[in-house]
Every structure is written in C-alpha cells, then in structure tokens.
Amino acid sequence: MNAEVGTGVTIGTLAPGFRTFLWIAFGVILAGVGLLIASRRASPHHRRRVALAGRYLLLILLAVIVLFPIYITVVDSLLKPDQVVAKPPILFPFHPQWSSYSTAWTQGHLGLYLMNSFIVTTVIVVGELATSIAAAYAFAFLEFPFKRTLFVLFLATMMVPLEVTFLTNLSTVVSLGWYNTYLGLTVPFLATGFGAFLLRQAFLGLPRDLRDAAKLDAAGHWQFLRRVVLPVARPSLAALGIFAFFSAFGQYLWPLIVTKNDRLRTVQIGLKFLANSQLNNFNVVFAGTVIAAIPLFVLLILFEKQLVRGLTAGAVKG
Amino acid sequence: MERLLAFGLLLPSLVIFGVFVFYPLIRQIYLSFFLTPPFPGEPNHYVGFSQIQQVLSSHDFLNSLWVTLLFVLFTVPTGLILGLLLAVLAHQQLAGIRFFRTVFSSTVATSVAVASVIFFTLLNPQVGLFSYLFGTQGQLSVLDNPQWALVAVSAVTVWQNLGLSFIIMSAGLQAVPDDLLEASRVDGARVWARMRHVILPMLSPTLFFAIVVGTILSLEAFGQIDILTAGGPLQHTNVLVYAIYDQVFNQDNDGRAAVMTVALFVITLVFTLVQIWLLERRVTYER
Numbered sequence: 001m002n003a004e005v006g007t008g009v010t011i012g013t014l015a016p017g018f019r020t021f022l023w024i025a026f027g028v029i030l031a032g033v034g035l036l037i038a039s040r041r042a043s044p045h046h047r048r049r050v051a052l053a054g055r056y057l058l059l060i061l062l063a064v065i066v067l068f069p070i071y072i073t074v075v076d077s078l079l080k081p082d083q084v085v086a087k088p089p090i091l092f093p094f095h096p097q098w099s100s101y102s103t104a105w106t107q108g109h110l111g112l113y114l115m116n117s118f119i120v121t122t123v124i125v126v127g128e129l130a131t132s133i134a135a136a137y138a139f140a141f142l143e144f145p146f147k148r149t150l151f152v153l154f155l156a157t158m159m160v161p162l163e164v165t166f167l168t169n170l171s172t173v174v175s176l177g178w179y180n181t182y183l184g185l186t187v188p189f190l191a192t193g194f195g196a197f198l199l200r201q202a203f204l205g206l207p208r209d210l211r212d213a214a215k216l217d218a219a220g221h222w223q224f225l226r227r228v229v230l231p232v233a234r235p236s237l238a239a240l241g242i243f244a245f246f247s248a249f250g251q252y253l254w255p256l257i258v259t260k261n262d263r264l265r266t267v268q269i270g271l272k273f274l275a276n277s278q279l280n281n282f283n284v285v286f287a288g289t290v291i292a293a294i295p296l297f298v299l300l301i302l303f304e305k306q307l308v309r310g311l312t313a314g315a316v317k318g
Numbered sequence: 319m320e321r322l323l324a325f326g327l328l329l330p331s332l333v334i335f336g337v338f339v340f341y342p343l344i345r346q347i348y349l350s351f352f353l354t355p356p357f358p359g360e361p362n363h364y365v366g367f368s369q370i371q372q373v374l375s376s377h378d379f380l381n382s383l384w385v386t387l388l389f390v391l392f393t394v395p396t397g398l399i400l401g402l403l404l405a406v407l408a409h410q411q412l413a414g415i416r417f418f419r420t421v422f423s424s425t426v427a428t429s430v431a432v433a434s435v436i437f438f439t440l441l442n443p444q445v446g447l448f449s450y451l452f453g454t455q456g457q458l459s460v461l462d463n464p465q466w467a468l469v470a471v472s473a474v475t476v477w478q479n480l481g482l483s484f485i486i487m488s489a490g491l492q493a494v495p496d497d498l499l500e501a502s503r504v505d506g507a508r509v510w511a512r513m514r515h516v517i518l519p520m521l522s523p524t525l526f527f528a529i530v531v532g533t534i535l536s537l538e539a540f541g542q543i544d545i546l547t548a549g550g551p552l553q554h555t556n557v558l559v560y561a562i563y564d565q566v567f568n569q570d571n572d573g574r575a576a577v578m579t580v581a582l583f584v585i586t587l588v589f590t591l592v593q594i595w596l597l598e599r600r601v602t603y604e605r
Contacts, residue, residue, distance in 0.1 A: 013453030052412070059407060063421045066404075066480065069436050070424065072447060076439075085445035131334070134327040144324035154331070157339045159590040163538045163559045164583040167566055167575055168342030168349075188338040191331035221323065250429030252541035253559075257567070268431035272545055275435045282439055289435050296427035304420060311426070311482060312489040 015088065025061060032057040070293075077101070077286035084282040100287035104274065108284060109262050110291045113270030117249060117295075120266055123186045124248040125241055132195030132240060137225060139196065140203035151200075157193035162254060170257055184258045185266070189248060195240050198313050202236035203229060235309065242303045243310025249296060267292045343583065349576035362573065373577040381553055382561040382578075385468065389539065389557055392472035393479070394532040398525065400476065401483025406517070408484075409491045419488065426481030430541035433478035438546055441470065461547050464554045471546050471555050475539060483528060490524025491517070526592075533589050537582070558582050 014022070035054030076084050077100055078093035105111045138144070139151055162169070169188055170179075178184035210228055230237065255266040265273070274288045300307060350370055352362040373379050404422045408415060425433070440448045443459035454460070460470045498516060518525075540559045543549060549556035549564060556564070558578060565575035 015451045015453055018451035055407070055410065055412065059412075059418050062404060062407065063418055066477075067421060067424065069433075069440065069477065070428070072440070073436050076447075087450060089447050089450060131331045135331045138324040138327040142320050142324040142327075144321040147324075150328060150332075153335070157335050159587050160339050160343050160583065161534075161538050161586055163540065163562070164346060164579045164586070165339060165342035167562070167572065167579060168345045169338055172337065172342070188334070191334040193335075196331060246426075250431075252430050252544075253563075256544070257563075268429055268541075271431050271435050275438055275545070282442075282445065285435065285439055289432055293428060293432045296429065297424070300423065300427040301420065304423065307426070308423075308485050308489060311485050 025065075028057050028061045032061070073286050073289050073293075077283055077290050079283050081281050081283055084286075097283070100281070100283040101291070103281070103284045104288040104291060108270070108274045108278070108288050109265075110267065110270060110274065110288050112262065113265050113267040114291065114295075116264055117267040119182060120185045120255075121245055121248040123182065124189045125244045127186065127190035128192055128195050128244045129237065129241055131191040132199050133225075133230070133237075135191070135196040136199035136203050137221075137229065139200045140206075141221075141224075141229075154193040154196050158197075162188075166253060166257065169254075173258060179258065180260050180264055182264070185255060185264065188254070192244075194313075195244070198240050198310075199233065199236060201313075202233040206232055235306070238303070238306040239309035239313065242299065242306040243313075245299065246296060246307065246310075346576050346579045346583070349573060350580050352573055352576075354571045354573035369573055370577050373574050374581065378553070378556075378561065379578060379581075382556050382558045383581075385554065385556055386537065386558045388468060389472060389475075389555075390533055390536045392469065393475045393536045394529060396472075397476045397479050397483045397532055398528055400480055401487045401528070402521075402525075404480070404484045405487035405491050406513070408488065422484045423481045425478055426485060428478055428481075430478060431545065433474055434542045434545035437470075437474045437477075441546075462551050464551050467547050467551055467555050471542055474542055474546065475536070478542070479532065479535060483532070486524060486528045486531070487521075490521045490527075493524075494520040530589055530592050534586060537586055537589070558585075 032054045035050050035057070038050055072091075075091060075093050078096040078098070079090060080097055083090050135154065139147065139154075173179055173184040173188075176183075178187070206229065210232075250268065251266070252268050255269050256272075259265050259269065262270075271288055271292045275285050278284045278288075349362075351364055351366060353365045353369055354362060408419050408422055428436075437448075438461075440446045441459060441461055443449050443455065443457060443462075449455045449457075449459070460466045494517065498520070499512075538559060539557055540563065543555055543557055543560045544563075547555040549560045559582065562575050562578045562582065565571045565578065
C-alpha cells in the first residue's frame with residue numbers, strides 16, 4: 001500500500017485567483033466578526049447599523065460558498081469544451097453556447113431519461129398518496145382487531161431500508177417478469193410506512209365531533225373522506241406528496257440495478273453514464289447535470305414550505 | 319362491515335410490505351446460512367453459522383465496517399455543525415432573509431447523482447476546476463488517493479446534505495419560543511451563553527433527530543461511492559452498501575452478500591428504533 005502519497009497542497013500550490021479568494025473570504029469573516037464585536041462598543045445609534053453590515057457580510061459569504069459548485073456547473077455548461085478547461089478558469093459565460101444542452105438532450109438521451117423519471121416519479125407519488133390515505137383512514141377512524149399490531153408492523157417497515165432488501169427484491173422482480181419495466185421501477189415503492197404514519201397524525205388532528213360523525217356506512221365513509229378529511233388534511237397531503245416526489249426522483253441504487261438499457265433508464269442513472277461517456281466534453285456533462293437538477297430546484301422554489309414540512313415531520317409536530 | 323372496510327384499506331400496503339419488505343428481510347437472513355456455489359446452477363448448500371462466522375471475521379468485511387464508521391464520523395458531526403451555524407445565522411429578522419434561507423436549503427434539491435457528477439468533474443485531476451484551484455493538476459486525483467478519497471467523498475456528502483441539515487435545524491429553531499429568546503436577550507446573556515444555555519437545550523430533540531437521520535443516511539450511502547470512487551482506491555471507500563453491491567454484481571456471491579445485508583440491517587435497526595421512538599414521542603412545543 002502506498003499510503004505515503006500526499007496531495008501536496010500548500011499555500012504555494014494554490015492557484016493565484018483562489019489564493020486571492022481565500023484572502024478575501026478570510027478578510028470578510030474577520031470584518032464581519034469584527035463589526036459584530038465593535039457593535040457592542042459603539043454608541044446605540046451606530047450599533048444596529050454596524051451589526052447589520054456584519055451579518056449581511058457573513059450571510060453573503062456563506063451563500064457564495066454554498067452555491068459555488070452549482071454556479072460553476074451552470075457556467076461551464078454554457079462554455080465551449082476548450083473554454084471549460086481553460087487556465088485560468090472562465091467564471092462567467094460571456095458568449096453562452098446552448099449547443100451543449102441539445103447535445104446532452106438528444107445524443108446523451110437526457111430527454112428520454114427525464115421522461116422516464118417523470119413517469120416513474122408520478123406513479124410512485126400518486127400510488128404512495130393513495131395507499132397512505134387508505135391506510136391512515138383505517139388507522140385513524142375505524143375499529144378493527146389487531147389494530148395496534150398492524151400499526152407497529154407499518155412502522156416496522158421504516159426499519160428495513162432498500163439497501164438491505166434489494167438483492168431479494170431484484171430476484172422477485174425478475175421472476176415476476178418486471179425486470180427493466182416501469183412496474184419493476186415503481187411497484188416496490190407504492191406504499192410506505194412513513195406516509196401512513198404522517199397522514200394518520202394529520203387525520204387524528206381533526207376535531208373530535210367531526211371524527212364521531214365517521215360512524216357511517218361505506219358510502220358515508222367515502223363522502224366523509226372526500227368532503228371533510230382530505231380538505232382539512234391538505235397541508236399534510238402536500239407535504240407527503242412533495243417529499244415523495246423528492247425521494248422518488250432522486251433514487252439511485254434501485255433504478256441502477258433494475259434497468260438494463262436506455263429505454264427505461266431514469267435521469268439519475270443516465271447522468272452517470274453521460275459523465276462516463278463524455279470525458280472530452282465537460283460542457284455536455286455539466287449541461288446534463290443542469291437538466292437532471294432543474295426539476296427538483298423548481299419544486300424547491302415553488303413548494304419550499306411543503307417540503308420543509310415533509311422533511312421535518314419527525315422532528316417537530318407532524 | 320367496518321372490519322372488512324379497514325382490512326380492505328390496509329390490504330394494498332400490506333401486500334407491498336409483504337412482498338418487498340418482510341419477505342426479502344426473512345430471505346436475506348435465510349440465505350446467510352447457505353453457501354453460494356462457485357459455478358452458477360449448482361444448488362446452494364446449508365452450512366449453518368460457518369459462513370456467517372467466516373464473513374464477519376473476514377478482512378474485507380471488517381474493512382468495510384471500519385470505512386463505514388469513518389464515513390459516518392466524517393459526515394454526521396460536520397453536517398450537523400454547519401447546518402446549525404447556517405440556521406442560527408438565518409434565524410433573524412432581516413430584509414431578504416428569505417432569499418438566504420432558500421440558498422442555504424438549495425442543496426436539498428441536488429440528488430446524490432447530481433452532486434456526485436458535479437464533483438467528479440470538478441475534481442478531475444487533468445482539467446477539473448478544483449484541481450486547478452488547489453494546484454494539484456496532473457497529480458494523483460484526490461479520489462484515487464488512499465489517504466484522501468474517503469475525505470473527498472465525505473465532503474461531497476456533507477455538501478449534498480447541507481440543505482437537509484439546514485432545514486431540520488431551522489425548523490427546530492423556529493419552534494423555540496421567541497419570547498424565550500427575547501427574555502434571554504434582555505437578561506443581557508452573551509451570544510455564546512445564550513447558545514449554550516437557551517438555544518441548545520431547547521434544540522436537543524432536533525439535534526437528536528438530525529443525528530439519527532444523518533447517521534442512517536450515511537450508513538446507506540451508495541450513489542456517491544459508485545460515481546466517485548467505485549469503492550477504491552484499495553478498498554479505502556468500500557462502505558458496507560457498496561461492498562454488498564460488489565458481492566452481488568461483481569463477485570456473484572449472494573451468500574456472502576446476504577450475511578453483510580443482515581449485518582447492515584442490525585446496525586441500521588439500532589438507529590431507526592431511536593428515530594421511531596422519537597416520532598412516537600411527538601415532540602411538540604406549544605406556542
């Protein structure tokens with residue numbers, strides 16, 4: 001083993017531009033902290049302004065650091081192949097080239113992969129919502145034997161990750177004839193213990209007198225669910241839906257092993273193959289990355305509140 | 319009637335759980351007692367605990383366990399601290415703070431494949447931007463360097479999960495009653511004292527939740543390993559899930575893989591039990 005190999009990074013080896021950035025960043029942090037400390041000594045009149053400036057400096061610097069990889073991905077996707085590898089690096093696309101996107105979309109099949117991802121994700125989200133609503137309704141409003149045991153069983157599924165079951169699930173899917181089909185990609189995820197748990201919590205939050213009205217016949221239950229329960233629980237349904245979309249769209253291990261060709265590959269797996277096949281066209285790889293990333297970014301901006309609710313359902317009140 | 323309806327409503331979920339969660343779990347345990355024959359087509363034969371014992375004491379398994387542990391240690395505390403730092407900074411009434419909140423949450427929208435491909439390209443030893451910035455162009459890639467590969471993969475993971483960490487921490491902070499923060503401010507408590515004696519204690523359920531979620535995420539890490547290092551160099555990033563994948567698809571040894579999945583299950587179980595206990599406790603703060 002050659003554990004002696006070092007990376008040889010010292011201040012001296014850092015690129016001049018990067019060294020400058022580090023000094024600036026260091027300066028900004030010092031200035032920010034300095035301003036915050038100074039604000040304690042300053043007269044009350046100046047205090048707030050000085051502290052405010054310090055806070056904004058820190059926030060802006062951190063935002064730049066967090067966003068830098070994403071920013072550079074977008075910039076590089078708009079450069080020509082030789083510009084991507086230019087030294088010193090080009091940090092702004094003055095003459096944006098959009099051809100990398102069409103190359104990634106058609107030659108890299110990203111358009112097809114994205115379509116597959118949307119089909120698979122939509123089926124999973126709709127299915128998961130349907131099974132979760134059904135199960136949560138039973139647990140929240142109906143009386144039946146072994147209720148507690150069955151609920152524990154639902155919770156228990158959260159303890160068995162796909163990373164443990166994928167080997168057997170693959171052979172199950174193969175023997176069902178679902179290998180390399182949409183069925184194979186979706187069916188294992190059509191029900192989750194988390195979904196049933198989250199919605200049960202929401203349904204139990206309904207006012208008591210509304211819940212007592214639920215002693216009804218089958219048709220009455222349907223009306224009660226449609227007219228009362230679902231409208232009231234809409235925020236939780238949205239949270240679960242967005243959360244399910246994020247996890248289904250981002251899946252990696254299962255779509256990797258259950259598909260074998262272009263026709264059914266999801267965009268996550270397609271991106272990996274694109275990165276391995278376009279080593280001389282980094283701009284195309286970056287364009288593919290942007291294409292694969294856009295759907296979730298759009299959803300994040302549109303539905304930030306719902307996503308946060310879904311992600312933190314376990315930490316704070318569900 | 320009501321019973322029939324209830325079981326009808328539970329049936330779809332139960333079928334899927336039965337086929338894709340409980341059956342495979344039992345079969346994985348069962349399989350770990352059978353040796354996979356060297357040539358496909360021959361029957362598996364029962365060997366009792368001998369295969370389990372052999373795998374659990376094998377160098378490869380212990381290495382994977384160690385790498386997984388290191389990976390958890392590299393990613394979980396770092397992610398927690400950075401997420402908390404960003405959340406505290408973003409938890410103030412400032413013009414435009416919503417913009418910063420979205421920025422700090424943004425990496426939650428990068429899937430593991432997106433994050434890994436971004437850094438795979440940026441870390442390319444010949445042309446990657448990071449290799450240029452750090453002056454390591456033409457040298458061995460950090461991803462091929464036994465000392466640094468796991469650190470690099472961990473850094474990518476921390477960045478990818480930073481949004482999630484920030485979101486969890488922010489939600490926790492928002493649940494801390496404002497008047498409590500105000501009161502401590504009026505008391506003249508200093509920033510650090512406020513952090514230690516007011517914020518952290520109030521946040522402890524959130525911190526606990528973040529640790530559990532982060533640990534489970536790290537235990538299950540696969541995509542970043544597959545894209546960035548494929549378990550190498552010299553097994554230095556061969557975490558448990560990747561080792562299982564390798565046994566199944568490259569070594570064709572389902573028996574050994576089964577033993578390792580059961581081990582992974584037991585390890586994950588401990589952490590998930592804590593998480594479910596938290597869920598059931600339903601930590602609430604009345605405003």
